[in-house]
Amino acid sequence: xxxxxxxxxxxxxxxxxxxxxxxxxxxxKEEKILLIALETQDEDAIEKAVLNIINECVETPINVNxxxxxxxxxxxxxxxxxxxxxxxxxxxxxxxxxxxxxNEVVINxxxxxxxxxxxxxxxxxxxxxxxxxxxxxxxxxxxVENLKKDTETETIINMIVTSLETIYSGEDTYA
Numbered sequence: 001x002x003x004x005x006x007x008x009x010x011x012x013x014x015x016x017x018x019x020x021x022x023x024x025x026x027x028x029k030e031e032k033i034l035l036i037a038l039e040t041q042d043e044d045a046i047e048k049a050v051l052n053i054i055n056e057c058v059e060t061p062i063n064v065n066x067x068x069x070x071x072x073x074x075x076x077x078x079x080x081x082x083x084x085x086x087x088x089x090x091x092x093x094x095x096x097x098x099x100x101x102x103n104e105v106v107i108n109x110x111x112x113x114x115x116x117x118x119x120x121x122x123x124x125x126x127x128x129x130x131x132x133x134x135x136x137x138x139x140x141x142x143x144v145e146n147l148k149k150d151t152e153t154e155t156i157i158n159m160i161v162t163s164l165e166t167i168y169s170g171e172d173t174y175a
Contacts, residue, residue: 007024007025008025009022009023009024009059010023010024010025011023012075012078014062014067015068015071015074015114016068016070016071016117017071021059021060021062022058022059023057023059023060023078023079023082024057024059025057025079025082025083026053026056026057026079026080026083030052030053030056030057031083031084033049034046034049034050034053037049043147047140047143047144047147050072050076051064051065051072051140053076053079054067054072054075054076054079057079058075065141066139066140066141067140068137068138068140069137069138069139069140070114070137071114074112074113074114077109077112078109078112081110086109086110087107087108087109088106088107088109089104089105089106090104090105090106090107091103091104091105092105123135123136123165130170131167131170132168133164133165133166133167134165135163135164135165136163136165137163138159138162138163139162142158142162142163145158145162146159
């Protein structure tokens with residue numbers, strides 16, 4: 001029997017819930033899944049690869065489809081920083097009409113955070129005196145479903161519908 005490789009374990013806080021989870025860095029096998037998905041340039045394949053990597057690397061039981069989009073982005077950035085390295089080099093080209101210079105920028109992924117969750121607006125919105133709604137954060141499951149829509153209008157309508165948590169109309173409640 002082959003020995004099991006020991007990988008370091010880390011903890012992170014899921015931004016939307018404040019709960020601690022344990023994870024390990026991704027390994028070559030998982031990075032290959034991501035690289036294959038990137039080669040296809042298919043957004044759906046890339047998102048599935050990212051979710052698969054998070055699912056494989058997080059040791060605390062979670063349902064990746066129930067995570068918010070910003071949770072997934074934060075978790076993947078954190079995984080990447082522990083797996084590949086804390087720094088990422090970007091080389092944006094100057095937008096100026098006369099300037100075409102390429103500038104190198106290094107971003108420290110260890111310093112990436114999800115900001116303003118405590119300052120987020122109230123999720124309860126009063127539309128009229130009798131009608132109000134409660135909203136929820138969009139999950140990755142919602143995002144993947146939105147990719148399957150044929151038109152931009154369908155995507156927007158579906159995004160609004162999936163963001164509705166509860167509708168209040170007078171004495172009636174629809175959840």
